[in-house]
Amino acid sequence: MEPLSCFADDRNKTWCIHCGGTLVSLKTNRDHVPTKKLLRTPYPNNLPVVEICAACNESFSLDEQYAVAFLSAVLSGSVDPQAQLHPAAAGILLKNEKLRVRIDKSRTSFRTISGETRHRWAPERERIDRVIVKNARGHAFYELGEPLLVPPKSVWLCPLVAMKPNERIDFEVSGDGAALWPEVGSRMLQRAVAGLDLEGPWVVVQKDIYRYSVMEDDGIRVRSVVFDYLATEVEWDA
């Protein structure tokens, strides 16, 4: 990705965007947004990073492992580490038998009319939502310099394949263009002017693996598509 520095309001860089703690008084970490395990190696250069407190950083770790392993299992149709389409998930499932069993139990199998076996998977929404909101907060802060210290108004997730055609069009293209007038000096403005890593409104972190968009209008709306499978949207009021 293109290296971008943010000149947006330095006042906003004082707090941990997750707990509101004052960063100078806390042990801090550089946190990748999106979560690095969601990506494939070799990682793109200049991945977006935000500084957050170490306690928050660590608190996301187990949910991140779950989310990566669950999504990969759904796409691979199995919790077998050898069968994973996403390499980071193979490592997580290999090392963590409890998690493997837990995700496997969330699967139900059924036969189609033509006799094929298919699976349905029940996500632990609270855990997936935590990871999606964590990344969304990070994207909004990285792109706009906006710390979103209150809970989001809404969190929405849907596999792309389960969306109706008009929902899909709205999800993919809305916010492209006039609605996007970010603050001078923000990374989002630099991207918009120069088209850096942008495809329409989307910042492409890794093709077919992770993309996101940040829109500022009445509030802030962050969307992402994970593994070209899961569509997400998190909204905050102005």
Ligand SMILES: [Zn+2]
């Ligand atoms: Zn924190």
